[in-house]
Amino acid sequence: MTMKQSFNKNSTIKQILNHPIGNDIIDRLLLKLNVNKILVDNILVQQLTLTHLKLLSFHYINDDFINTICDLLNQSAGETIIPTNVESRAWWKEAIFYQIYPRSFFDTDGDGLGDLSGIIKKLPYLQQLGVTAIWLSPIYDSPMDDMGYDIRDYKKIFSPFGTMEQFDQLLDEVHRLGMRLIMDLIVNHTSDEHDWFTRALHGEVPYTDFYISKPGDGGKIPPNNWTSFFSGSGWNYDEKQDKWYLHLFSKKQMDLNWESEALRQQIYEMVNWWLAKGIDGFRLDVINYISKQAGLPNGNEVIAKLVGYCGIEHYFYGRYLHNYLRELRLKTFEVYNAVTVGEIPGCGVNMSELLVHESRKELDMIFSFDHLESPGKSRLDDYAFDLIALKDILIKWQGMEKGAWNTLFFENHDNQRMISKVLGNGNHPLRFALGKMLAVIQLTLKGTPFIFQGEEIGMINCDFPSIDEFRDIESLNLYASLIQGGASKEDALKEVLAGSRDHARTPFQWDSTANGGFSTGTPWLMANPDYNICNVANQQNDPSSLLNFYKKLIALRKENDALIYGEFNPTNGHRYNLFCYYRILESKKYYIEINLTQKNVLKPLNLGMGQRKLLISNYDGDSFMLRPYEASIFLCQ
Numbered sequence: 001m002t003m004k005q006s007f008n009k010n011s012t013i014k015q016i017l018n019h020p021i022g023n024d025i026i027d028r029l030l031l032k033l034n035v036n037k038i039l040v041d042n043i044l045v046q047q048l049t050l051t052h053l054k055l056l057s058f059h060y061i062n063d064d065f066i067n068t069i070c071d072l073l074n075q076s077a078g079e080t081i082i083p084t085n086v087e088s089r090a091w092w093k094e095a096i097f098y099q100i101y102p103r104s105f106f107d108t109d110g111d112g113l114g115d116l117s118g119i120i121k122k123l124p125y126l127q128q129l130g131v132t133a134i135w136l137s138p139i140y141d142s143p144m145d146d147m148g149y150d151i152r153d154y155k156k157i158f159s160p161f162g163t164m165e166q167f168d169q170l171l172d173e174v175h176r177l178g179m180r181l182i183m184d185l186i187v188n189h190t191s192d193e194h195d196w197f198t199r200a201l202h203g204e205v206p207y208t209d210f211y212i213s214k215p216g217d218g219g220k221i222p223p224n225n226w227t228s229f230f231s232g233s234g235w236n237y238d239e240k241q242d243k244w245y246l247h248l249f250s251k252k253q254m255d256l257n258w259e260s261e262a263l264r265q266q267i268y269e270m271v272n273w274w275l276a277k278g279i280d281g282f283r284l285d286v287i288n289y290i291s292k293q294a295g296l297p298n299g300n301e302v303i304a305k306l307v308g309y310c311g312i313e314h315y316f317y318g319r320y321l322h323n324y325l326r327e328l329r330l331k332t333f334e335v336y337n338a339v340t341v342g343e344i345p346g347c348g349v350n351m352s353e354l355l356v357h358e359s360r361k362e363l364d365m366i367f368s369f370d371h372l373e374s375p376g377k378s379r380l381d382d383y384a385f386d387l388i389a390l391k392d393i394l395i396k397w398q399g400m401e402k403g404a405w406n407t408l409f410f411e412n413h414d415n416q417r418m419i420s421k422v423l424g425n426g427n428h429p430l431r432f433a434l435g436k437m438l439a440v441i442q443l444t445l446k447g448t449p450f451i452f453q454g455e456e457i458g459m460i461n462c463d464f465p466s467i468d469e470f471r472d473i474e475s476l477n478l479y480a481s482l483i484q485g486g487a488s489k490e491d492a493l494k495e496v497l498a499g500s501r502d503h504a505r506t507p508f509q510w511d512s513t514a515n516g517g518f519s520t521g522t523p524w525l526m527a528n529p530d531y532n533i534c535n536v537a538n539q540q541n542d543p544s545s546l547l548n549f550y551k552k553l554i555a556l557r558k559e560n561d562a563l564i565y566g567e568f569n570p571t572n573g574h575r576y577n578l579f580c581y582y583r584i585l586e587s588k589k590y591y592i593e594i595n596l597t598q599k600n601v602l603k604p605l606n607l608g609m610g611q612r613k614l615l616i617s618n619y620d621g622d623s624f625m626l627r628p629y630e631a632s633i634f635l636c637q
């Protein structure tokens with residue numbers, strides 16, 4: 001992968017498509033617009049220049065848009081990967097990760113908040129499930145404006161969760177049970193209550209350079225038109241200093257200035273402090289946002305309308321991102337042989353390869369998000385998720401170069417429950433068949449599986465009855481913004497319900513006692529009444545349950561390297577409603593056959609496949625049809 005060509009307004013669509021980053025940009029724009037890529041595969045379209053696009057769009061695409069695209073392409077000149085034909089082996093490629101959202105996992109002291117003691121108590125459950133590594137969402141000291149992603153003190157535990165001594169006990173117990181633990185690393189921003197920001201407000205050097213600020217001009221107009229992901233302007237005005245401070249997220253989450261070498265050294269010291277404790281690595285929150293474009297230019301309004309946020313093109317893949325990541329790895333992770341998983345929203349396959357390929361020495365794995373929403377949709381839209389479109393996206397990402405490793409996930413703390421996205425809320429009759437089908441995909445594709453708490457029992461979205469039940473700042477800000485814009489309370493609530501992050505954060509459903517067995521007190525967030533139907537206790541002793549299906553799948557994956565390192569070969573591509581593929585390693589070959597629909601469909605003939613042995617299926621008995629969401633794994637003999 002090389003990128004040496006210089007781009008300008010006379011560059012053709014073909015030239016852009018032949019550039020890896022350009023290919024990603026076009027791919028993402030088409031995905032956002034729900035337009036088939038066949039449009040740009042046309043030889044006539046490929047001869048068009050960027051100037052032609054401006055004219056054909058009646059100047060909707062403007063010069064600023066064109067210059068922004070060219071800048072993104074030109075800044076990647078010289079970035080390469082060194083191809084390899086061998087997939088190196090590593091413990092984290094073979095791991096089964098489980099994400100714990102501590103607030104909602106298990107409460108041992110009755111205060112309504114999950115805690116470290118609760119995690120320790122439930123480690124045997126995770127071990128029995130087959131989990132080999134835990135990703136712990138933030139437990140640092142925090143005002144909890146964004147539920148811990150606004151850190152006040154990196155070296156202190158949020159007191160309602162427990163103490164540092166209890167964390168040390170948790171880490172020891174995780175290792176004693178043969179598992180590993182990674183933590184969240186949030187270094188794009190801190191809380192405005194962090195000591196660094198307090199000192200910056202007092203004019204202390206070098207802390208004045210630790211955050212991204214601009215002269216205030218009396219607080220009349222923000223420095224640029226960038227918007228926050230949590231609604232409104234991305235800038236806060238400080239009257240005492242007459243300065244504006246950037247916050248891409250909550251108004252209490254101030255963006256750090258990675259151009260400051262003094263800041264970077266402080267971050268490296270903190271990271272090494274945690275690694276010296278013995279943790280096994282980090283998940284890096286929105287790590288691709290740390291490099292902002294010099295001068296902080298205005299965001300393009302056309303791009304803002306397409307993606308929903310203004311200014312993102314100036315920081316989602318910044319000029320010095322690769323430099324910062326290489327230095328961070330060299331000074332910290334590499335010293336301790338720690339694993340890294342980078343959250344990189346907005347990056348396509350080729351960008352991701354540059355961030356994660358082993359020859360680049362930046363990240364080990366990445367969380368990409370193309371597969372979490374259907375083309376043309378966003379997380380906040382109210383729609384039925386398209387599993388057929390999902391297949392195409394997954395196949396594309398399975399094509400990453402050898403030496404670049406991806407993750408496999410459908411849920412996390414920022415996204416709704418996948419079963420509800422497909423089937424809607426409620427106890428749908430196909431709920432657990434779908435849950436098993438998704439588990440088959442997650443545990444048989446190439447990449448490292450990350451299971452989010454509750455996914456293994458089929459937890460679904462919660463029908464919160466009013467805005468008073470929500471706790472997520474994004475949801476609360478969105479509701480306020482909609483009301484301010486003239487929406488009725490009913491319509492505003494409906495829109496918030498469609499995509500709230502709180503759906504994933506309801507208390508874990510351990511049993512059918514009050515609050516699902518999560519807490520003897522009043523939970524910080526209402527428990528989903530669904531706990532009476534769906535809980536661990538009900539599923540543990542049911543051989544056909546989703547929980548026990550996960551256990552079987554995890555055991556199968558652990559015992560068969562072909563399901564980890566094997567080649568991915570899709571088949572039956574002409575059958576749009578099926579997802580069928582082989583995983584092949586040396587003499588071992590597995591065939592996975594999946595019906596993506598709620599209807600019975602004819603089984604593919606699979607001529608020449610030879611004999612096959614059924615290993616796992618989410619249906620009992622044989623049938624000449626594939627039943628709704630039927631998913632089966634075969635060993636080819």
